[in-house]
Amino acid sequence: MLDIKTDKTNTDSFEMAGKCPFGGDRIGGTLGTPPSLSDWYPNRLKVEQLHSNGPQANPLGDDFDYAAAFEGLDYAALKQDIKTFLTSSVAWWPSDYGNYGPQMIRMAWHASGTYRIADGRGGAGEALQRFAPIDSWWDNGNTDKSRRLIWPIKQKYGSALSWGDLMVLTGNCALEIMGFPTYAFAGGRHDAWEADTSTYWGPEVWDPTGSPSSDSMVTRDKRWRGKNGDADYDLENPLAATHQALIYVNPEGPYGKGDPMGSARDIRIAFTRMAMNDEETVALIAGGHAFGKSHGMVSAGEVGPPPEIAPIEAMGMGWQNPEGTGFAEYTMTNGIEGSWTPNPTQWDNSYLENLFGFEWEQTRSPAGALQWTPVDPTAPKTPDAHVPGRMNPLIMMTSDIALKVDPAYRQVCEKFLGDFDAFTQAFSKAWYKLTHRDMGPRERYLGPEKRNEDDLLWQDPIPPLTHRTIEAGDVAGLKQAIMATGVSPSDLVFTAFSAAATYRDSDKRGGVNGARLALAPQKDWTINRRTVAVIAALRGVMAGFNGKQAGGTEVSLADLIVLGGCGAIEQAASDAGVAVTVPFTPGRRDTTQDLTDVEMSNWLKPVVDGFRNYVDDSYDQIAPAVSPEEMFLDKAQLLGLTAPEWVALVGGLRVMGANHDGSSRGTFTDRVGVLSNDFFTVLTSMAYEWKKADEKGMTFTLDDRESGIARFRATRCDLVFGANSQLRAVAEVYAAGDGQARFVRDFVKVWDKVMMLDRYDVRG
Incomplete structure (x- = not known):
């Protein structure tokens, strides 16, 4: 969902004297900026969000054919280059156990795991992990190092290999070199070229220094609805992560309190919001934790700022660790320290065997994070990732113990414990879904490893064409x-x-x-x-x-x-x-x-669809703080419309009588079914005045100024095209004396665009 929140919490003021000549003061050591439009007018409809990540930002140009470029690269050589890298190690960021595989699985997982089913935003498809705010989330600590490690591969293949495809493919190759049979891989992800400034990631004030276990955890409740522990306790739509700056859930449990049942509840809510069922959820957690280790050797307060506010000489890398070398055995990521299995670079079932084979007690990592270690001192240990001969206790996170205590998750775990092949297949398919869920129709899939023969329900399959099409x-x-x-x-x-x-x-x-x-x-x-x-x-x-x-x-x-x-x-x-x-x-x-x-x-299913003048009965319960016109803007962006396209499309739908209930609200014409520019001429006319027709200001009447007779009725999703200055500027073009033919032309153009949005079979 677009970032449509308007609450302001920063009320700091500063003296106007000594202002920087470039429009801001140096505050806290950084160059400040003058108040933005949103500061001055917090309820302003941010129509400019429709034009984010526009063609001007793309250095490859509109005519670049990524599909052709990707299909033309040497795919076998690419995979071999990745696998050769994975078993190497560089001095500035040594690999754990001599294998970058687990680190790259985490990178791919976190890139893909931002996906949420409510509005389809997030995911690895545009490689947004490279940009703010995602690149600086606490949960993405040190993914900046992962991307720098694979930069030589990206550099070699250039524009023929997007960052989105490279990150996911590297995760697949990492699984393969450690003995796991991946289900498939498809290329076809198109990179974004600027920060995502519009997606709503939550209501909290961003705390770049606080981990989910710090005092900032009190902000958790801002995204939750209902009372903690009650049946109606749920995340605000469209969010999926349970806390600001996380991908899924706090590994230490809700509020960092080590509550496994509370963690299980959070896991189910978060993974359901990511379109995963219980079996897929267990497969992903158990499968992912079969590899690698967690890092927590230094207190969170000691680690430097994330990439977006790191010093310029850091060159875009954040979380600089002052302890020891700052890496290898001193690495700090999420604060939990240790590995789940005795062999962290080999696919096996020891994660589940350990989870259910031992009793676990709460302990603390060197960084102070809450974790769990076996009660039995004879339990297997895991080799240190960097110090030869050192053996360390196995660990579990609270989110791991959750799989053991939750009855439904436990049942899935026990199934996988008794059938390793079933576990392998479940994780393989769940990983494929996780990393490809946001890619859309299979016509977008590229490369020799794509699988088009399977009808996986989450891909919204359509049977192939078996007849001649009409001419x-x-x-x-x-x-x-x-x-x-x-x-x-x-x-x-x-x-x-x-x-x-x-x-x-x-x-x-x-x-x-x-x-x-x-x-x-x-x-x-x-x-x-x-x-x-x-x-x-x-x-x-x-x-x-x-x-x-x-x-x-x-x-x-x-x-x-x-x-x-x-x-x-x-x-x-x-x-x-x-x-x-x-x-x-x-x-x-x-x-x-x-x-x-x-x-x-x-x-x-829409809650608000301004195109058809629809507001669902559940609106007051689902989004009472969000105006219908804001949700209308959100839908326009999901359709990929520009502001002029939005205006033209609505004007045409209104005079065609396309309201969901056949009502005349917003039609502004006596010639319904005629593609006139009447909607715009009435909308911009000063012969009428608008008056509220209900206490909440959801419906309105258009009254003739002279007679006082109500001529038309309207909703907020009609009036916004005259009330918002940017939308009105476009509406005035179509209302002008020479606007009729232009309007018909533009409406037909945007109509065809909308009808063709899903035709990847012909437009790639």
């Missing part, structure tokens, strides 16, 4: 057949947009392809009620066409949904005096109910 002559005839059904242009446009509106660019899920609008759960959502009769009519058109064409040509329901909207827009534009041909690209396929994950699909 230009068929398109014209089908448009006529659709119009002959008697379905109104408004209903056709509403249905096509409703199918496309589930798409989100964050994890490339949703969209028209697959025609899931006609399947559960989407067909049963309140917002989609208008589509049911339309889908039935389109099925009739499909039945009348398929099986009757020469050469086996058939049309999918998904294509008909889009085609109906295109035909309706052409008619509506003609009625407005503008002749247009709406682009249409056939080839969509229909999926089945068996290939649809109902539970995960329900995460695509």
